[in-house]
Amino acid sequence: MELQVSIPIDDDGFLRRECPSCMGQFKWHHGPASEAAETAPSAEIYFCPLCGVSATVDQWWTQEQLEYAQGVAVPQFMNELTDELRDAVRQPRDSFIQFSVEASDVADAPAPLVEPNDMEIVASPCHAYEPVKVPQELRGPFFCLVCGAEFAV
Numbered sequence: 001m002e003l004q005v006s007i008p009i010d011d012d013g014f015l016r017r018e019c020p021s022c023m024g025q026f027k028w029h030h031g032p033a034s035e036a037a038e039t040a041p042s043a044e045i046y047f048c049p050l051c052g053v054s055a056t057v058d059q060w061w062t063q064e065q066l067e068y069a070q071g072v073a074v075p076q077f078m079n080e081l082t083d084e085l086r087d088a089v090r091q092p093r094d095s096f097i098q099f100s101v102e103a104s105d106v107a108d109a110p111a112p113l114v115e116p117n118d119m120e121i122v123a124s125p126c127h128a129y130e131p132v133k134v135p136q137e138l139r140g141p142f143f144c145l146v147c148g149a150e151f152a153v
């Protein structure tokens with residue numbers, strides 16, 4: 001069973017990310033930001049703009065995003081499971097044994113995530129087609145998302 005959970009992006013098209021190494025938050029552009037980005041090979045790893053440590057593409061979810069995805073997925077999953085169990089134990093009418101399946105209370109799906117338009121866009125000189133957003137209070141140096149090269153802004 002597969003569930004789709006949508007995570008919001010901000011008005012500039014940036015998706016909030018959390019570094020698995022330094023736990024710092026930044027944003028990367030969701031989807032190609034330009035033609036150059038479209039033609040670039042798709043990355044398997046990215047470098048944290050804040051600490052420069054790399055991780056594979058699927059390791060950058062924030063705690064809020066993970067909790068939200070769980071919050072959305074678990075009730076749906078429980079409902080599906082309850083339906084399947086109900087079908088599985090359906091008995092003929094004259095059966096001596098009665099089964100019933102009741103779903104225990106499952107938490108409601110959480111309120112949708114909202115992505116604030118915070119942080120500042122910075123682009124590395126080496127891979128300018130892959131801009132990131134970093135917290136305004138940080139002054140760098142930062143690291144290129146694509147190759148990990150250090151750069152100042």
Ligand SMILES: [Zn+2]
Nearest residue numbers: 019022048051
């Ligand atoms: Zn980091």
Ligand SMILES: [Zn+2]
Nearest residue numbers: 126127144147
């Ligand atoms: Zn670069």
